[in-house]
Amino acid sequence: MSAQDRLVGAATLKRLRLARGWSLADLARAVSTKAKELGQPLDASVASVQRSVARWESSKGPILPGDRYQLLLAHVYARSAHGQLALSVGSDFSELLYALGHLGESERRLNDLRTLLVRTATDGGSGLLALLGPSTQRVLADALADPSKLDEELLEAMGIAIRDVNRQVGSLPFVRVQLMLTPIVESCRRLLDGTVPDAVLLHLRAVAAQAYTLAGRAAFETRDDEASRALYAAAAGGVGPPWRRAVVHMSHALVTLYSTPGIEAAQQLVDAAVRDARAGESVMVRARAHALQAEIAARAGSARHAKAALALAWYDIDSDCDGDPSPASFSAAHLRGFEGLTELYVGDPSKAHDYFAQSAEALHTPRERVQHAIVSTDQALARIRLNDPEAATELLHGCVDAASATGGRVAAIRLRRARAYLRPWRREDWFADFDDHLIESFGA
Template identity: 45%
Template structure:
C-alpha cells in the first residue's frame, strides 16, 4: 500500500529549490528551459508565471497539488545535474532527495526506477539527438525502432510518460526534415508518419487536442510521400476517431473517413482497408444512417476475409471488427446483435496492448446489457471498465463510461448504482 505524507514532500521540494538559491520564478524558468531542451511540447511555451503558480502550489502545505508526470520528468532532469553541471543520481544527491519527495507525494517505488532510467537514457542518447550533416539510414532506423518500442507500451504505460519518451524523436524528425530533399527520403517519410501519428494519438489521450490535430496533419503530409497509400489511410483512420471524440464533429470526421477509404483502396494492406471501412461504418451509425453503416460493415467483413498473416499493417482482424459491428448495432437499436458481437470481441482482447480497447468495448457491452433489460449486469461490467480505464487513462473509455452512467439514471435509487458512483469517484475522479 502506498502511503502519503504530503507536507514532508512539499518541504523537500522547497529545500531543493532554496538549496539552489532559486526563487519560484527561477525554478519556473528552469523548468520551461528544460522542457524546451527535451521537447516537452505542452510546457515549453507555457508562461513563466503559470509555472510559478504551479510550483507554489506544490510547496504549499494546505494545497493538495503535487507534480504530475510531465513535471516529475522535468524536475528529475533538472535536479539530476549539480549546479556545476555534473550528473549525480546516487544517495545524498538532489536527485535522490527529489525521489524521496515524490514518494511522500504518493509515487510508487517503480516511478523512481522509471525516472532513473529516463534520465540515464537521455544522457546516453544525448548525442543522437544532434542533427546529422546528412540523412543517415542508421539514425533513421534507430529512431524508428524507438517509435515501435514506445507504441508497444500503449496500454501498460501512462500516456504522459509515453509522450515524454516520444517527444525527442518527434523533434529529431522535425530537424531532419529541414535537410535538403529530406521529405522525399522513404525511410524518413515512414519514420515521421509513424512518429507524428503516434504523437497525435498521445496528445489526444492527454487532452491536448490542438496539438493532436496539428500532428495528424503533419503525419498525413509525411505519408503523402510514401508510394503505398496504406500508410496515409492508417493515419486518416486514427485521425477520424480522434476528431470524432475530441470535437464530436461528425461531418469533419466523415470527410476524413472517406479520404481514408479512398487511400486504403489504393494501398496494399487489406487490414487497413477493413479498418477504414469499419471506421466509416461507425461514423455512419452515429449519424443515424443505418443503411450506409451496414453497407460499410459489409465491405469491412468481405475485406477481413482476404487478410493474410504477412500483412505489415496486421492487427486489425475479425476480432476487432466485431467491436465495430457491435457498436453499430447499438446505434441501430439491435441490442442482441450488439451484445453478441461485443462479447466475441472482448473475449479476444487479452494482452496489455489491448487494454485501452478492452476498456472501450467493456463500456459498449455494458450498454448492450442495459438495453437488454439487465442494469445490474451493466453495472458489473462498468466496474471492470472503470478499473481498466484508471490503469490505462484511456480517454474514449472514460467518455463512454460517462454516457453509460447517464443512461442508468432511472435506477439512481438502487444500491448497485450508488456503489458504481463511489467507484467512479474514488478511482477516476477523486484520485
C-alpha cells in the same frame, strides 16, 4: 523448442556473462545483489544461485530460468556495464530476451518483461533514451548537429524505438507515452527543418509520420486537442504510401469524433482513409477503414450503409493477407466490436451485446487493454438497453479500473455516457457503488 534452440539460448546467456568479464560466481552475486536492491532477497546462497546459472548455460541440457530469476536477470542486463539503462535492439537486455526465447519462454512473458523494464525506464526519467541506446543517442546527437550525417541505420533505430513505445499503449499511462515520444518528435522536426541527404528524406518523413501520429493520439488522450490536431496535420503532410496515409486519417478520425461536435469532420477523415486504403497495399488497413466507415454510418442512423461497410470489412478480413505491410493492425476480434456498435445504434441490442462479448474475450493482450475497456463499456450499454442495469455495472467497474490505469480518454467518455443512462436507477445501492468508483478514479 528444439534441443538446438535451447543450446543457442544457453550459449547466448554464457556469451552475455563473459562479455562483462564475469565468472559464474560474479553473475550469481550480481543476481543476489539485485534481489536485495529490489526488496526481494533470495533465500538461496550465492553458491546455490551459481549452480542455477551453470544449469542455464549448460551445453548438455540447459534449463529455462524460473520467473523470479528471469526478472532479476532482466534488471541486471537492462543496464550496460557502465550503468546506463539500455533496452534497445543489440543491448544486453535485448540479447537476454533472445536467449530466454530460445530456452522456451513464451512471447507473452517476454513482452511482459520488456514492458516492466520500460516502465522502470519511465520511472527513472530515461524513457525513449533507453529504447534508443547509448550508441544510437550519440549518432542522433551528431545528426541533429549536422543533418547531412543522417543515415538509414539511424532512421531504422528511430522507427524501432517508436514501435516499442507504441507497444506500451495499454501498459503505461498515456502521459508517460507522451513523455517518451517528445524527444523523437522534436528530433524529427529538427531533422526535417535541416538539410538531410536526398536518399533518406522519404524514410525520414515516414518515421516522422509514425512519431507524429502516435504523439497525436497521446496528446488527445491527455486532453491537449490543439497539439493533437497539429501533430496529425504534420503526419498527414509527410507520410508516404496510401495505406500509411489511411492509418493517419483513421487515427485522426477517431480523436476527432470525440473532440469535435458532430460527426461531419470525422466522416470526412474516414472517407479519406477509405480512399487511401483502397489504393494501398494493406488488406488489414482496408478492413479497418471499412469498419470505421460502418461506425460513422451507424452513428448517423444509416443502417443500410453501415451493413454494406461491414460486409466489405469482412470481405477484407477473409482475404489473403500474405505480404500485408500491416498484418497486425486489425483483426476479426476488432471487427466484432464494430459489428456490436452497428447493432447498438441501428439494430438489435441483444446482438450488439453478444458481438461485444466476443470481441472483448479475444482482446486480451496488454496492447489491447484500452480497446478492451471501450468494448466492455459498450457491452454494458447494451445491457442497459436490455433493461439489465445492475449487470451492466458489474462490467463497468472493470472498465473504470482499466481506463483509470491507462488514462484512456475515449473509455472515460464512454463510462460517463453509461453513467448518464443509469441515472433512472440512481437510488439503487449498486449505482451508488459504481458512482463512487467513477468519482474516485476520475473525479466526476
